[in-house]
Amino acid sequence: EVHLVESGGGLVQPGGSLSLSCAASGFTFRNYWMHWVRQAPGEGLVLVSRINPDGSYTNNADSVKGRFSISRDNAKNTVSLQMDSLRVDDTALYYCVRGASDWIGIDYWGQGILVTVSS
Amino acid sequence: DIVMTQTPLSSPVTLGQSASISCRSDQSLLHSDGDTYLSWLQQRPGQPPRLLIYKISNRFSGVPDRFSGSGAGTDFTLKISRVEAEDVGIYYCMQATQFPHTFGQGTKLEIK
Numbered sequence: 107e108v109h110l111v112e113s114g115g116g117l118v119q120p121g122g123s124l125s126l127s128c129a130a131s132g133f134t135f136r137n138y139w140m141h142w143v144r145q146a147p148g149e150g151l152v153l154v155s156r157i158n159p160d161g162s163y164t165n166n167a168d169s170v171k172g173r174f175s176i177s178r179d180n181a182k183n184t185v186s187l188q189m190d191s192l193r194v195d196d197t198a199l200y201y202c203v204r205g206a207s208d209w210i211g212i213d214y215w216g217q218g219i220l221v222t223v224s225s
Numbered sequence: 226d227i228v229m230t231q232t233p234l235s236s237p238v239t240l241g242q243s244a245s246i247s248c249r250s251d252q253s254l255l256h257s258d259g260d261t262y263l264s265w266l267q268q269r270p271g272q273p274p275r276l277l278i279y280k281i282s283n284r285f286s287g288v289p290d291r292f293s294g295s296g297a298g299t300d301f302t303l304k305i306s307r308v309e310a311e312d313v314g315i316y317y318c319m320q321a322t323q324f325p326h327t328f329g330q331g332t333k334l335e336i337k
Contacts, residue, residue, distance in 0.1 A: 150317065150328055151266075151328040153325045156324075165325070201273055209279055209280050210260075210262045210321045210322070211280075211321040211326070212264075212276070212326070213285065215276075216273065
């Protein structure tokens, strides 16, 4: 069974940094794209960042370019999101999401981790 | 970015009846590889989203056949037959044809 467990969230001041981590199990992690999707309180879903299976290629949404960085450790089955220069509007529930294997898209979601940016 | 627009934003349905949700993209979702990467997700209250349908009409693992998807190009529909109480939640369409993958604003399904 696919499991994705996020950690590292919390309260941070504007301009601060935070690092999220996602521990994956139940599948061959090194074969899959991984994504971070966020959901602001009461709002919809926004793809933030993605990384290819071997970690050599990443994409970030324009809203986080230059501030967020995604990485992965295939030996430890983890994917991380380093978030710098955080803004109040980065406040959201951050989901770790697996890329689909046989089509372009996403399939399994973690439970999410809350990031609150506030002074 | 591709803009996804869902209608209605709220859909009150009687238990046992059907519900339909529309999703329109502002450009074609037909990929150069010939597939169309339009998915539907369900988010029950307090839960993370769950994949229901991928590539317009393919049900994901474990999804009941009460859920069906259709459409092509820029217009897509999710139909839920024989609505049950557990179907309450917010439904999102999502395109993955072009990065960034983008989502509709969500349709809230509630029981009358």
